[in-house]
Amino acid sequence: MRRTATAELGRYLLQGRLSTRGCLKISQRAVCRQSSLRTSLAGASRSLQTASTSQPAGPPIVPLRKQWRDEAKQAKKHGKGKAKKDSQTVDGWELTVGIEVHAQLNTSKKLFSPAVTSFNDDPNSHVALFDVAMPGSQPLFQNEVLIPALRAALALNCDIQKTSRFDRKHYFWWDQPSGYQITQYYESFAKNGQITLLARDGIAPQDGDSVTIGIQKVQLEQDTAKTLAQSDDTQLLDFNRVGVPLIEIITEPQMHYPRTAAVLVRKIQMLLNTVDACVSGMETGGLRADVNVSVRRQGDPNTPLGTRTEIKNLSTIKAVEDAIIAERDRQIRELEAGGTIAGETRGWAVGSTETRRLRGKEGEVDYRYMPDPDLAPVVIGEDLVQHLRQTLAVSPDMELDKLIAEFGLTAKDAVSLLNLDNGARVQYFYRVLNGLETMLQANAGGEEMPVLKSYAGVVGNWTIHELGRLTTSKAGPFSQVELDFTPGGECAQVPDAELSQLLYQLYTKRITGKVAKELLMGLYLGDLDAGILETIESRDLWFQELSTEEYNVQIDTVLEGEERVLHELVKADVFPQRKLMFLIGKMIRSGPTERIDPATAEQLLRTRIAELRAGA
Template sequence: MARIPVNVLGRYLIHGHLSHWGCLGACRYAPRRALVGPALSAARPFRSLHAAQEPNPKAQLPPSVPLRKQWKDEAKQARKQGKKKANKDSQTVDGWELTVGIEIHAQLNTSRKLFSPALTSFNDSPNSHVALFDVAMPGSQPLFQAETLIPALRAALSLNCDIQPVSRFDRKHYFWWDQPSGYQITQYYQPFARNGHITLLARDGISPEDGESVTVGIKQVQLEQDTAKTLAQTDNTQWLDFNRVGVPLIEIITEPQIHHPRTAAVAVRKIQLLLSTVDACVSGMEAGGLRADINVSVRRTGDPNAPLGTRTEIKNLSTIKAVEDAIIAERDRQIREIEAGGKIASETRGWTIGSKETRRLRGKEGEVDYRYMPDPDIAPLIIEKDLVDHLRQTLAASPDTELDRLITHFGLTAKDAMSLINLENGARVQYFYKVLAHFERMIEEAVADDAMPDVKSYAGLIGNWTIHELGRLTTSRAGPLGQVDLDFTPEGDCIQVPDSELAQILFHLYRKHITGKVAKELIMALYLGELEGGVLESIEAHDLWFKELSPEEYEALVDEVVDGENKVLQELVSSETFPQGKLMFLVGKMMRAGQTERIDPATAERLLRDRVQKLRAP
């Protein structure tokens, strides 16, 4: 058979078009004696299908779209549909109720392991901090390290838990290569904290279906030890780093009282924020210091007395977004399974970031499989009331209290206040306070006997620069080829942009001694380490002071700008609703027409607004 041209084959594969110069068409060149009897009768009907397409088959083909472009368009459309669903329709499914419970494992901020004096280590050489008990050496005994209790108590108090005066340790038996002793020491039956709760507010980002707030109960908080770290190698080889085995953890178990995926993600984020605020945990989810397991079940909403559905557990979710995405995927999977007549199996499932479905890992183990038993080598843990009272009195302010103060006292927006508290695990808000303190000292010296300005008049400026302008430094094209993240200490010190230097820049900006453009250049020079001397010295050396136009020069510039803009002025004068965009158009024109380094945009806007008001007057 003759070789089919590539363009003909492409039209068939992509569009399904058959050329009328097909295999049977070649038969017209064959001897007539070959087309006799049944062969002729079979060929004629097939040939008649193409009679209408002659003589030029290309004339009637639709425009050819490359296959790669088709795939890209389909993927783009799928992403749009998925995004639309995630934003609007993913929180609820008509006729179904979702129930979620959360188990959070967080590494405590301690220097010792839970039952051995070995140091906790996360960046040192593998297997460099290992005691005999950590690797279950025969004859070694657990020795509870009392210092690990302090951050655990702070965490439980931040979650409004009742501290139990007596708690005990249990053995949870299972065999895996990262557990040398064949069991994990935990507090299953008698944990050290119970009956807590957290309140999630609308400003935290909960699902709109939950209204202004929702309270989630904390069933218990228990102490337990971490496992070794598995390092996968080639050829199906696994290496073990026993530096992590025995590191103290707390497991936080919520009540199954969450009914929307976004609210569950917010709960994990807020618990992480609370633990960081009271200095209980060493790092967050992104650094591996906090892991979340999610229990998911669904049931129909028609019968309020119906029991909760069979739950499945999704293990080791490592980001806040993964929590919401995994819950949505598992909820939808369970609903499809039930609607198809199937049953939900009690099992442990996994989730990979970017995937669409959870995957089965193993059947769900129960209490009998783990064979919990009291640990005979560890004495009961006795916690005195005076210790609890002292820790409660010295506990750091809660994030909600901090947010209220930032919003009501300092006048920040809820979004900016939330960003300050969340960035760098709370270090950014400490940086904000330090900049604010330096700024206020300079203001007090400048105003002398005059009244201090309202704190809201400058706190918003400091908040904006602390969040947004600092954030732009690491993404600016003016920066170095290898961008360097800003380094913040837990106390709120920034290595690249010291708080005292930023305060001085913002002081001069607030007092209109320099322009916003100059302020941005100064902060970039600080970030790049190119600022010679201090801020004041650099302004003096390069004559960067703001020399504002005189009132007469402003008026002349306004006359120049409005000349020839009769249509815009007419809209500004006659419109019932003041068109701010039209006014800002004139402000922009004014900035371009004059000397930018001598024009204050606020003054330009005020003068143009006054001119419009004069034209409005009868």
């Protein structure tokens, strides 16, 4: 049996054509007898029947690859493509989620002792007698703690209570030396707040354009010691964290989709950063979330909520969504199998697919709440509340509106800008933008300034995406050098003044995008001997753009041999943009290095095509 040539196999696989020579040749009778072959190779056998009976040729055979591509397009057009699994809902079941967010307040002292709040110092180096429950020590409320706590409550639209009190929550664990935690169970300092999440925040599509979540209360409480696990099952304790002031934000159980719950935590973190209430975000351990999850069958609105379980200490936004999905699915499987849900506390590890049981859920009676006899009530004056309300920072939603409406950023980029580096990246954006604007005004020469959105969008792209690429794997072995931002928006590796200079030269088309990216990388790595402007001049990196005549010569060269593409561009009712971009790419590849501006090339190509259309 002879070896079939590659070209022959290609015609069979890609065009449905069978050779009539050798072992692949079959008779008309054989085709009729072998119905299974006729079914699987219908197109091929029909072509053989036509050839053997000398009938007129049928319609041209469409290559299989093109058939598959056309079928995929049709499926996508009619919504019949491969459906992506919707992780937000489960048919026949309703999810209910409530969240407790614990945030470390931005203060220099602990809640009930003058010890310094410390996060990076040596373990157990900032511990007062009361922090470790030494006999005879007494709690002393630190008034300065109240300021960031009130700012946080006002940002969450809460009602500030004139009088609040502290209670003891009794339980024993090694990270709580006194045997109880001081909190505000009965009379918290803030109640009845709310937070509105919008579609641009990234909520689940099922929630529509917006959803409002109630804040049941915000209470002050002390943090526990930090547990440091060792390899030999030893647990070491760092009491620097014990007594650090926290606020606990307790939401109403009003969320029904995992993504919306995760977005709520992110929005709360953004709000706390905006009003300077929280010392750090989830990434550095300054904010943790506990989620309460329950499920019930849909259909009867009078069905009570299911038994809830609590997942403790979620430390990332993604972990919030993933843990809720995993616990929801676990509860549904248990109920569908005829089991029951136990009220318990569960844990979650990053990268897991299942929650794990930690302990049985203690009831409120087990905590034996009682008013703390050593602490007087906290009385908050209305004048203080009004002063803080009037001096509160602009809300993230208002700033997002400004970034989108005035500066022309997309909603996704605006949200990213506010979230990156605990709000420092947006300050960096403003610094770079102001620097670029100053240079544009200084060199306007009496001409009208460009539209704000045109250059603000460039600044947004570079401060989010181009800077982001520096620390990804694309940067090679240097990607581990993190960008350091101060709260005021200063960056050590890429100073805002240098990026403003870089973007000014790019925006005014004095350098190309490729050169700009190489300069940014050099600045980031510290490879430049001088500033951006000096480096461009010393290395002669200026963009020497082709003249109009030279562009037209390049267009003539590119169009040679592309009659079919040119015909489509001239005759098409709907302008084929991809064909035009193909020609522009060919111009850039074949033309002089770094002398062609894609925008100019596109403009001149469109002019040439318009002239040909008019002549046709």
